[in-house]
Ligand SMILES: Nc1ccn([C@@H]2O[C@H](COP(=O)(O)OP(=O)(O)OP(=O)(O)O)[C@@H](O)[C@H]2O)c(=O)n1
């Protein structure tokens with residue numbers, strides 16, 4: 001197969017391949033970028049494989065970064081783009097089921113391609129668009145099949161994450177997993193526990209955001225792989241519920257975890273936090289998701305958020321919540337929700353026209369817990385438009401609050 005109309009990303013990268021070849025080495029585009037081009041999907045990164053050793057690559061280009069030089073990867077910087085360029089290599093060892101004990105640089109493309117995970121990911125392409133297909137990856141692409149290169153079990157022993165990648169690609173591409181490959185996942189599913197949770201998480205998120213989630217979720221169920229994902233051992237019911245939802249509308253990691261939390265009925269903050277901690281997400285994500293889950297509950301209950309709820313939720317978590325509510329069948333018009341949010345008199349507590357210092361100056365209160373209570377009352381009054389966000393009005397109001405507290 002020769003691809004004639006190459007996407008712009010390849011045209012930009014072509015001079016890199018040309019330079020390596022002019023120096024007498026081989027160089028190809030490899031992996032996901034070749035697969036996605038043939039599928040007509042947008043590319044996210046262009047990876048290059050070469051027979052040149054890392055030191056040889058570095059000699060050929062002015063600007064390179066050693067992004068993973070011990071594994072043979074050098075990033076070539078060119079016109080604002082970075083190209084991960086990896087020397088052909090074989091791997092051996094894999095005592096820990098996640099990375100090779102030893103990487104050996106080789107000069108043969110075939111040796112490099114045969115250690116890759118799936119046939120559709122083992123395609124290479126020359127600078128001129130000629131596809132090199134040593135493992136019938138093109139036929140599998142055509143038929144929508146995920147098949148391990150060579151012996152499936154061996155590929156999963158090399159990197160157990162590949163089992164998650166299989167179900168993730170199934171969900172993204174709507175492919176079926178070839179029976180022997182699927183059996184090897186079922187047989188080796190426990191190995192997933194050897195993989196860093198963070199890596200498993202990325203695949204799980206991509207699976208849930210895929211356009212063909214039923215394919216991915218079915219793969220998890222039939223192989224039993226889900227049992228070895230964090231906090232998922234007894235979640236067959238969750239997977240079946242997810243299958244019945246239009247999860248392909250998920251567009252962010254935040255929405256994905258909000259939907260998961262909701263579907264697992266984790267509505268209190270501690271339970272959501274616990275789930276996300278098990279999956280080692282960032283504190284930022286935990287805070288977004290716990291807030292969004294509360295907003296989903298408000299949308300479910302009332303179809304809208306009160307001014308107070310809007311203020312404390314913020315537009316980002318509100319948008320997340322509404323995407324999730326939409327998937328669950330009780331979403332609201334996003335423009336309306338955004339308008340109600342925009343209508344808040346202030347959007348941040350620092351916008352409040354008085355602060356603790358003002359209260360002390362006006363001799364309404366001395367620093368302490370009471371001051372916090374009065375400021376909170378002021379904030380609430382402004383948000384709900386009972387009092388204008390003006391210093392005079394707020395001092396009057398604070399005076400009344402202080403009086404009522406003193407009696
Ligand atoms: N566990 C892995 C990860 C990657 N690869 C190989 O390295 C390539 C690039 O890896 P990566 O960018 O992680 O995956 P992609 O297949 O490019 O998919 P994505 O679209 O997610 O980038 C893959 O195509 C595959 O050939 C592999 O064999 N085993």
Ligand SMILES: [Mg+2]
Nearest residue numbers: 031032033045
């Ligand atoms: Mg990639």
